[in-house]
Structures are given as structure tokens and as C-alpha cells.
Amino acid sequence: MGNPIQRALARIEALGRISDHPEYLVRTFLSDASKSAARLIVEWMEEAGMEAQMAADGTVRGILPGGNPNAPPFVIGSHHDTVIDAGKYDGALGIISAIAAVETLREEGIRLPFSVHVLGFSDEEGIRLHSTYLGSRSVAGLLDADALAAADSDGITVSEAIKSEGFRDGVTPILYQPGGMLGYIELHIEQGRVLESENLAVCAVSAISGQTRLVVNLTGRADHAGTTPMPLRRDALAGAAECILAAERLAKENPPLVITVGRIEVHPGASNSVPQSARFTVDLRHPEDSSRKQFLEQLRVVYETSAAARGLDFKWVVAQDSDAVPCDAALTNRLLDVLEEQTGTAICLASGAGHDAVVMSTLGPVAMIFVRCRDGLSHHPDELASPEDIASGIKVLVGFLKSFQT
Numbered sequence: 001m002g003n004p005i006q007r008a009l010a011r012i013e014a015l016g017r018i019s020d021h022p023e024y025l026v027r028t029f030l031s032d033a034s035k036s037a038a039r040l041i042v043e044w045m046e047e048a049g050m051e052a053q054m055a056a057d058g059t060v061r062g063i064l065p066g067g068n069p070n071a072p073p074f075v076i077g078s079h080h081d082t083v084i085d086a087g088k089y090d091g092a093l094g095i096i097s098a099i100a101a102v103e104t105l106r107e108e109g110i111r112l113p114f115s116v117h118v119l120g121f122s123d124e125e126g127i128r129l130h131s132t133y134l135g136s137r138s139v140a141g142l143l144d145a146d147a148l149a150a151a152d153s154d155g156i157t158v159s160e161a162i163k164s165e166g167f168r169d170g171v172t173p174i175l176y177q178p179g180g181m182l183g184y185i186e187l188h189i190e191q192g193r194v195l196e197s198e199n200l201a202v203c204a205v206s207a208i209s210g211q212t213r214l215v216v217n218l219t220g221r222a223d224h225a226g227t228t229p230m231p232l233r234r235d236a237l238a239g240a241a242e243c244i245l246a247a248e249r250l251a252k253e254n255p256p257l258v259i260t261v262g263r264i265e266v267h268p269g270a271s272n273s274v275p276q277s278a279r280f281t282v283d284l285r286h287p288e289d290s291s292r293k294q295f296l297e298q299l300r301v302v303y304e305t306s307a308a309a310r311g312l313d314f315k316w317v318v319a320q321d322s323d324a325v326p327c328d329a330a331l332t333n334r335l336l337d338v339l340e341e342q343t344g345t346a347i348c349l350a351s352g353a354g355h356d357a358v359v360m361s362t363l364g365p366v367a368m369i370f371v372r373c374r375d376g377l378s379h380h381p382d383e384l385a386s387p388e389d390i391a392s393g394i395k396v397l398v399g400f401l402k403s404f405q406t
Contacts, residue, residue, distance in 0.1 A: 004101075004103040011096045015088065018040065026082055026086060027082045029058070029123040042062075053172040055139075055174045056167050057166055058122035059138060059174055063117055063118075066111065067114075071182070072114065073181055073182060074112075074114055074115075074401070075117045075181045076094075076116065077186055078092070078093070078121065078186050078355075078356060079136075081121075081135075082127075085381055086383070087380055087383020091125075093188065093371065093390065095119075098118040100394045105402075117181075129158055131213075131319050132320055133322075133354075136360055139174050140176060140359050178363050183367065186360075194376075195370060196372055203339065203348065204346065204368070205350070205351050205370055206332065206349065208327075208355055208357060208358055209285045210322055211292075212320065213282070214282040214318055215280075216280050216281075216282060217313075218279075218313070218314060220239065220275070220313075222275070224272070228274055237275035239307055240278035243306055246306065247282060256352075257284070260282075263280060265279045266279075287352075325366070328365030328367055331366070342399055351370070
């Protein structure tokens with residue numbers, strides 16, 4: 001069906017139709033849709049001439065052999081899970097572009113001096129278990145006991161989910177050791193507006209901002225909404241509202257700091273009861289680790305003070321803490337040379353969003369390619385990368401791989 005780019009465009013549409021909800025796109029860790037997506041990606045990898053493998057957690061790998069079987073592989077990857085009510089390009093574009101790049105190399109008869117591994121990670125967004133990068137952390141051997149004990153809203157842990165819901169037949173452990181890869185590159189939509197403002201389709205990435213993700217619990221006392229005077233209330237939801245607004249003020253006063261509260265749960269959740277408990281997430285990001293940690297401490301003091309003043313018990317749990325990750329200078333310079341040759345313009349942007357490259361950097365050098373998306377929109381059903389920009393991204397990825405020819 002057509003050339004590799006045409007096939008890539010059709011595959012993006014096909015993957016975008018696989019969802020756990022009939023009215024919007026969502027695929028979370030080991031959901032039915034996530035497993036269907038993994039099986040389909042395996043089929044595409046095999047069609048591209050790769051040996052395809054699947055791990056129990058739904059991470060998939062395609063292997064294109066190289067000229068030297070003893071050389072470490074070069075790895076290309078991204079994730080096939082989504083947020084809730086998602087667009088179809090975040091994550092999926094990186095996997096499908098990697099498959100298209102492999103197809104291009106094979107059709108042109110190019111054999112690189114090393115094997116190419118294409119990875120489709122089972123979970124990057126962390127929607128189900130509130131802990132990101134489960135797929136790449138598994139591949140990097142970084143899922144420790146605490147990570148495996150993380151539970152979803154039904155109390156099912158990561159370990160239990162893999163055992164009861166994961167793939168069983170024909171699975172292959174997918175694991176890399178530090179130094180076990182030549183490098184890693186990830187193609188991703190920008191999720192911002194800079195490329196659009198510069199009228200550019202593609203660029204390189206200089207670094208990925210550090211990120212801390214928290215789960216905050218405030219506990220007060222449930223009381224009757226009509227008979228409990230305002231001064232006597234220990235209202236957990238009112239306390240959460242004060243904390244959320246405090247986070248917003250801190251971020252607005254200190255750019256480029258960004259803080260997001262994306263989820264809140266309230267108990268008992270009745271219109272005629274004072275809320276006893278509130279649980280909410282906090283996502284805090286900054287490109288400088290020292291500043292991120294300083295603002296995190298400021299926020300903790302504000303939350304403790306607010307909770308004490310309202311008579312609430314306060315607890316927060318750090319679900320994720322990722323340092324900023326610089327992209328490898330040598331790989332990035334190689335990528336910039338390809339961009340200059342193909343487009344005449346080569347720039348680097350810092351990424352405010354987290355990517356699997358963060359985890360893969362623990363194994364070896366990493367680089368990233370950004371592709372323009374319309375109006376910078378992402379984590380939204382109207383997320384869009386044009387066919388022309390996708391083609392440009394794939395061509396840059398192919399050019400990057402070809403630059404290693406001997």
C-alpha cells in the first residue's frame with residue numbers, strides 16, 4: 001500500500017481508531033485497546049521486515065539486523081498509550097515514523113553497521129497508575145518494588161495488572177543494560193507553538209525539563225451541610241481549592257515554572273455533606289533542577305500551613321521525580337547537520353513535556369526530533385500534524401540513520 005510515508009499516514013489513522021471509549025480516544029496501561037494497539041504494531045513491524053517481539057506489559061520491539069551482529073543497537077521509540085480524550089499523534093507518530101524509516105532503509109537496500117531496534121512503550125502517560133514511563137522504566141530495568149506496588153483507582157497494582165491482564169503467549173522480556181545501546185532517538189510532535197511561529201516543520205531538541213508528580217491527600221471531617229457552622233468545619237475540598245490556587249499563583253509569578261492540577265477526587269462526594277477528604281495530583285516542571293526543587297519545597301510549606309490552619313491532615317506522596325535531561329551533544333549535532341542539509345534551517349528547542357527519552361538516557365546517549373503540530377495543540381482530540389510535516393520528520397529520521405553508514 002503506497003510508499004513508507006503513505007503507509008505511515010494510514011497507520012496513524014488506524015491506530016487512532018483503537019480506543020477503550022466509543023466517543024473519544026483513550027488507551028491506558030494494559031487496557032483492551034492498548035493490547036489491540038500493541039498487536040497491530042507488531043503486525044506492522046513484521047510487514048516492515050523486522051523481527052517483532054512483545055513483552056508481558058505490552059511493550060513491543062521490532063529488530064532490523066545490521067551488518068555487525070556484535071555491535072550495540074541503535075534504538076528508536078515512543079509510546080502507544082494515550083491520555084483521556086486524546087489526539088492520535090502523541091506517541092503513536094514516533095512509533096509509526098520509526099517503522100516507516102526502517103521500511104525506507106530496506107526498500108533502498110541500505111544495511112547499517114548496527115541493528116536498529118524500534119520500541120513501542122506500553123505506558124508513558126501514567127493515566128491509570130499515576131506514575132509515568134512504566135514501559136520505558138521496565139525496558140531500562142528501573143521498575144523497583146515501590147513502582148510495582150503503585151495501584152490504580154481499583155487497588156490493582158502494576159505487578160498484579162501485568163500478571164492478570166498482561167500478555168502470556170509468546171512474550172519476550174525486553175531489557176537493556178546501561179551502555180547496551182549505541183544511542184536512542186525519539187520523534188515526537190512538539191506539543192507547543194514555537195515551530196509554528198518560526199514557520200518550521202521539524203527541529204532538534206536540546207533538553208527535556210525536569211518533572212515532579214505528586215499525589216496530595218487532605219483529610220478533614222464529614223459533617224452535615226446544613227447543621228455545621230462555617231467556623232467549625234474541617235472541609236477538605238475547600239482546603240484543596242486553596243492549595244490549587246496557591247500552586248497557580250506560584251507558577252504565574254515564576255516563569256518558566258509550570259504547575260498543573262489535573263485530577264481531584266472527593267469523598268463522600270455528596271451535595272449535602274461537608275467533604276471529608278480530597279485527593280489531587282500536582283505536576284510541577286522546570287528546565288533547571290535546582291529551581292524545580294526550590295519551588296517544590298515552597299509549595300510543600302504553603303500546603304502544610306494551609307492544612308494546619310484549616311484543621312486538616314496533610315500528606316503528599318512523590319509519584320515521580322525526574323531530573324532535567326540534556327540531549328547528547330554528538331547525536332544532536334549529527335541531527336542538526338541533517339536538518340541543515342534537508343531543510344536549510346537547523347534549530348534546537350527545549351522540551352517542557354516529558355518523554356521516554358528521559359528514562360532511556362539512563363542507558364546511553366539520547367536525541368529527539370520535534371515535528372510541528374497545529375496551534376501547539378496536544379493532549380486534545382484536535383491535535384494535528386500535517387501529512388507534509390510528518391513526511392519531513394520521517395525524512396529527517398531516515399537521513400539521521402543514513403549518516404551512520406560506513
